[in-house]
Amino acid sequence: MAHFEKAKSLNEWLDQRIGINTLKKVMQSEYWIPKNINFLWAMGMVLAATFGILLVSGIFLLMYYNPSTDLAFDSVNYTIMTEVGYGWLWRHIHGVGASLVFLIIYIHMFTGIYYGSYKKGRELIWISGMLLFVLFSAEAFSGYMLPWGQMSYWAGMVITNLFSGGSLHADGLVEWIRGDYVPAQAFLSRFFMLHVLLMPLAIIGAIVFHFGTLRLPHVNNQDGKEIDFEESARLWKEGTTESRRKSEVIPFSPVFLSKDVFVMGVYFILFFYLVFYHFEFAMDPVNFDPANGLKTPTHIYPEWYFLWSYEILRPFPTDPGLVAFAIAQVIFFTLPFLDMSPNVAPANKRGAFHIWFWLMLIDMLVLTFMGKLPPEGIWSTIGLVAAITFFVLWISLPIITKLEKKL
Amino acid sequence: MNKELKILGIVAAFTLVLYWGVEPFAHSQMHKHVEGHNFVYDGTADIEEASKDKKEAKKKFWSEVKEIAKLKGDPVAGEATFAMCAGCHMDGATNMGGVTPPSLDHAGAIYDKNFLIALIKDPAMATNVDHKYPNGTMSHPMGSITTMVNTPQDIANVVAYLKAKKAGEVTPKEAFKEACGRCHANRYGKLTQLGEIPKTKSNIKTGQDIDRMKYDQKVATEQNALADYLGKLPPDLSIIYRARSEHFLETLVENPQSQLPGTAMPRTGLNKEGYEKVVEYLAETGDPSAPARAMAGPWVLGFFLLFTILAYLWKQSQWRDLH
Numbered sequence: 158m159a160h161f162e163k164a165k166s167l168n169e170w171l172d173q174r175i176g177i178n179t180l181k182k183v184m185q186s187e188y189w190i191p192k193n194i195n196f197l198w199a200m201g202m203v204l205a206a207t208f209g210i211l212l213v214s215g216i217f218l219l220m221y222y223n224p225s226t227d228l229a230f231d232s233v234n235y236t237i238m239t240e241v242g243y244g245w246l247w248r249h250i251h252g253v254g255a256s257l258v259f260l261i262i263y264i265h266m267f268t269g270i271y272y273g274s275y276k277k278g279r280e281l282i283w284i285s286g287m288l289l290f291v292l293f294s295a296e297a298f299s300g301y302m303l304p305w306g307q308m309s310y311w312a313g314m315v316i317t318n319l320f321s322g323g324s325l326h327a328d329g330l331v332e333w334i335r336g337d338y339v340p341a342q343a344f345l346s347r348f349f350m351l352h353v354l355l356m357p358l359a360i361i362g363a364i365v366f367h368f369g370t371l372r373l374p375h376v377n378n379q380d381g382k383e384i385d386f387e388e389s390a391r392l393w394k395e396g397t398t399e400s401r402r403k404s405e406v407i408p409f410s411p412v413f414l415s416k417d418v419f420v421m422g423v424y425f426i427l428f429f430y431l432v433f434y435h436f437e438f439a440m441d442p443v444n445f446d447p448a449n450g451l452k453t454p455t456h457i458y459p460e461w462y463f464l465w466s467y468e469i470l471r472p473f474p475t476d477p478g479l480v481a482f483a484i485a486q487v488i489f490f491t492l493p494f495l496d497m498s499p500n501v502a503p504a505n506k507r508g509a510f511h512i513w514f515w516l517m518l519i520d521m522l523v524l525t526f527m528g529k530l531p532p533e534g535i536w537s538t539i540g541l542v543a544a545i546t547f548f549v550l551w552i553s554l555p556i557i558t559k560l561e562k563k564l
Numbered sequence: 565m566n567k568e569l570k571i572l573g574i575v576a577a578f579t580l581v582l583y584w585g586v587e588p589f590a591h592s593q594m595h596k597h598v599e600g601h602n603f604v605y606d607g608t609a610d611i612e613e614a615s616k617d618k619k620e621a622k623k624k625f626w627s628e629v630k631e632i633a634k635l636k637g638d639p640v641a642g643e644a645t646f647a648m649c650a651g652c653h654m655d656g657a658t659n660m661g662g663v664t665p666p667s668l669d670h671a672g673a674i675y676d677k678n679f680l681i682a683l684i685k686d687p688a689m690a691t692n693v694d695h696k697y698p699n700g701t702m703s704h705p706m707g708s709i710t711t712m713v714n715t716p717q718d719i720a721n722v723v724a725y726l727k728a729k730k731a732g733e734v735t736p737k738e739a740f741k742e743a744c745g746r747c748h749a750n751r752y753g754k755l756t757q758l759g760e761i762p763k764t765k766s767n768i769k770t771g772q773d774i775d776r777m778k779y780d781q782k783v784a785t786e787q788n789a790l791a792d793y794l795g796k797l798p799p800d801l802s803i804i805y806r807a808r809s810e811h812f813l814e815t816l817v818e819n820p821q822s823q824l825p826g827t828a829m830p831r832t833g834l835n836k837e838g839y840e841k842v843v844e845y846l847a848e849t850g851d852p853s854a855p856a857r858a859m860a861g862p863w864v865l866g867f868f869l870l871f872t873i874l875a876y877l878w879k880q881s882q883w884r885d886l887h
């Protein structure tokens with residue numbers, strides 16, 4: 158038994174037991190963030206907040222959702238929308254949140270790529286972030302199955318079919334994943350489990366890991382400048398206006414947080430504007446028809462955030478298409494190793510890489526557009542060119558970055 | 565600050581382009597374009613899409629309808645002729661040849677005059693499902709009307725009667741029941757093909773509700789008859805309002821063949837007011853939260869606006885002396 162003095166305040170009582178003062182220092186007042194940042198640096202906290210919103214709205218929906226193939230559709234579209242007080246609000250928040258979380262993930266990702274925030278000690282930040290992207294994708298896909306509408310059913314059919322591996326004809330694997338020959342009760346139950354338990358647990362774990370990877374290399378800054386954090390922290394702690402001006406860092410709380418909260422406020426205005434006045438974009442009309450295994454919808458397409466990788470699958474013949482698709486899913490993980498340049502700098506200072514960045518962004522946008530359009534005529538040609546461009550860009554990345562001049 | 569706005573501008577521009585590409589643009593390319601006709605029933609679309617051998621017959625049919633529409637109908641004489649219609653179109657009518665004859669209580673209010681004339685003249689042609697009756701209109705469930713009310717003046721009289729006496733105020737639900745409800749259920753509105761689901765009680769000791777079982781059996785019988793007649797059971801329309809665009813619904817109702825070529829669905833001949841009533845009902849069952857959204861939206865947005873202003877002031881106070 159350790160020695161404990163009688164505490165004079167709640168804070169002291171907590172400090173004796175869980176070291177709350179140390180915790181505050183480590184997590185807030187002496188967690189140093191560079192001063193030279195813009196609002197894109199708030200995307201991490203915006204994502205955390207959106208995940209929180211998804212979690213809370215999801216818990217409310219979970220109280221009324223019924224994971225049975227007979228009742229799922231009506232439990233979402235009737236019970237929650239009509240009989241549950243504010244059920245519609247939770248549902249629209251959940252639907253819009255699921256879409257926006259991917260928008261912010263992509264902004265967060267491309268911010269990282271633009272400023273080179275995956276290099277020189279920051280590799281694990283990038284890799285854990287990509288892990289989160291994959292987990293969020295699985296979470297989004299499993300959640301999309303739950304309303305058991307036409308698009309749930311047919312997207313489930315198409316995506317699980319991919320695991321047959323084309324010419325490998327691994328139909329046994331597909332049946333094992335579905336728990337049946339076609340998506341049915343076993344399928345819905347397991348995707349329900351994945352969506353409400355396993356994936357959220359994994360995501361929470363990965364978020365903690367992602368935060369952990371930030372601690373030692375520190376957050377990057379707008380110029381990719383190497384900062385003497387100890388010296389800057391000392392200047393900040395000196396506490397005079399002048400020393401704080403000289404310091405290149407700010408504490409996470411309250412200084413960085415005050416900006417985060419402001420950015421979140423702006424984001425929430427957009428978020429709730431969409432929830433109340435423009436939620437249809439996040440809820441595909443096709444999914445308001447109940448699942449029907451006898452009637453294939455005219456167009457089957459995933460939600461917008463999967464379209465680019467879907468379009469990498471589509472324009473090729475089955476086997477090469479599957480290989481291309483598989484590569485596209487993991488290629489972003491390798492970014493820190495394919496970028497051979499020693500420079501940590503924003504793309505606009507990196508010559509050829511600057512062009513690479515914008516080409517990649519535009520190519521993914523084109524892939525996204527083509528992924529939704531019917532694969533006919535000019536659209537499939539554009540899709541094929543964009544898919545090939547995607548791979549050409551990745552192959553050229555090590556070459557152009559190797560040739561990059563040291564800044 | 566300027567730099568931040570520039571970055572925000574780029575992010576916003578890319579986001580908007582992304583939205584445009586996957587929503588308005590993609591949807592404009594995915595769905596075929598169907599011209600609306602503003603609920604005018606003059607056979608234009610029917611003649612256009614008709615096969616060669618039927619074009620002339622359709623032209624003739626619709627020009628005759630036009631001629632009848634010019635006649636002045638006599639509602640009093642029409643009432644007497646209507647007695648022949650009332651043999652089938654009555655309360656408690658049962659399934660005849662696949663479908664239950666509709667109540668005509670508000671026919672004058674919700675259906676178009678030209679359409680009603682065309683319907684009495686030739687039900688298969690008017691509803692644009694003549695391709696389903698290769699043996700002629702007499703095999704249509706309402707085909708016998710062509711032998712009962714067949715002079716132009718008689719037709720004009722009956723339509724004048726409907727327009728004068730069967731044109732009372734109609735609720736959205738009544739409009740749906742009369743125009744759509746015999747083929748399409750609306751389970752969120754608690755409607756089956758037989759109308760409102762009656763209130764029944766289950767036996768408290770066994771939990772069995774025999775009256776409900778009997779009713780369900782009647783509904784099942786009706787649905788089987790419909791499916792036999794139409795080829796499949798027409799879909800439940802509870803949330804069709806969310807599943808299809810307004811434009812799709814409007815053009816489908818005007819002319820089902822335009823959106824679903826070859827469909828067994830007959831044209832219902834709703835006029836603009838009738839269609840609006842039906843859509844009002846579809847919105848009630850398909851998007852019941854619209855009024856609550858309109859009420860809560862401004863408050864929530866107002867809250868976050870205030871939140872953002874306060875957050876901005878906090879941020880300014882924290883960052884004031886940093887540079």
